[in-house]
Amino acid sequence: MAAQRTIRVLIAKPGLDGHDRGAKVIARALRDAGMEVVYTGLRQTPEMIAEAALQEDVDVVGLSILSGAHLALVPRIRAVLDDTGLADVPLIIGGIIPEEDREPLGAMGIKGIFGPGTSTDDIVAFIRNLSGENHA
Amino acid sequence: MPERSADALVADALSGNRRALSRLLSRVEDGGQPACDVLAQLYRHTGSAHWIGITGAPGTGKSSLVAALARAYRAQGERVAILAVDPSSPYTGGAILGDRIRMADLSGDPGIFIRSMATRGALGGLADTTRDLARVFDACGFGIVLIETVGAGQNEVAVAQVAHTVVVVEAPGLGDDVQAIKAGILETADILVVNKSDLPGAANTVRALRTTIDTGHPALKTSWRHHGQLLTAEETPAPAHAPDEPAWVPMIVQTVATAHEGIDALTGHIHAHQSFLKNSQSHGTIERARIHTELLDKLRDRLLDRLLNALPASALDDAIDRVANREADPMTAVTTLIEQSSRTAAPPRPESVL
């Protein structure tokens, strides 16, 4: 009776904006879906995010970026994750992302983009899918 | 990342690979045979770390104190591992693990490794696997393992079975005197911290704790029973220790974790407790009692697993039905389940029939 692996997610807030309501709403939704959510607080540097992802052995890293700095932040975070040996850990992003930024973000290695209107059920399903792929 | 063999993962983690260490922690946390395999290999490497439990009511500053302690131990040249436990939701099994928020200033130091974990159904303030995760750190060369329990009410005393030194954290302004600290937790304390000593009321908290210790600590209580009067720490005979040995009586330390005040005094007291344990004649007895408890716990878990696996598919549901319908009382239902499991578990093999 091997227990089912619990999905672990890091929710991180990079950048300088001081609002973490959105991040907390997502964290709670993922918890309510049975996941273990590591939440690290505001103003995380790419190095802090990669270090937490490594130490917590998470299946997915979710970024909450409301400052509009996503195009600047994402490539740095992806690069530091890769340098830390976490190239296989998928990155998803939530926040206010203009339509025209979606394609470049995809090219930077973002696996999922969730705007303000997204239902939390969709995010849960997406993460289940992602971590299922990784552990198949 | 493909699943690594136990041997390769253990070898990599022991040689200092942090990703392997992290994977190893997950493997132990997820339990089952894969966990047994790696723990069997790691165990002989354990035994040199000092495990320090940090417990206390929600919001007293446990995580902040853990961060301050980690920095102090780093300054002493120790490698420091942190296990921060938060509760799993009993309804969904999910958890929000937020203790790292107060540990942000530790980031970037390769001599520190922070791991958050959820209780996954355990009730004592730790997860069932917390001790085994501490062993992984111990084996991998972390000299100090700091274990933060869930914000504890009064029954969360599992940490006393796991940590070598238990620090109970109190703070002023949590209500009537030391309302927040209940006797059960107080009795587990090797050291009491009054954190947030920058806030008004700290002196009252210290006074209230002092009174509670003087009237309520088990070492002193026993001396009450023995002598009918309260003795000072120096004269107190220790119930759990060899005759003629002084008992350890918890001291009170005031700290301001966020300003790093009182932290050196605290590490000093922790060190004193560590030496006390090492030099105590009853050290072996304490260790054996700890192992005794752990073996019984693990035996209970394994036997239950084995029994449940050996039951016919619907046996447990049927038993629940019978108890719910008042056809059988719970104890009789359990007896029946045990009989059913031994019938399926041990089918007579041909040679044993002969």
Ligand SMILES: Nc1nc2c(ncn2[C@@H]2O[C@H](COP(=O)(O)OP(=O)(O)OP(=O)(O)O)[C@@H](O)[C@H]2O)c(=O)[nH]1
């Ligand atoms: N004034 C003051 N505030 C403190 C001190 N230590 C911690 N705090 C604050 O108290 C709050 C709770 O601190 P934590 O370290 O998260 O407390 P905790 O016991 O780990 O909390 P839980 O894990 O939720 O039970 C935070 O806002 C800290 O900044 C202190 O010494 N003085």
Ligand SMILES: [Mg+2]
């Ligand atoms: Mg905490």
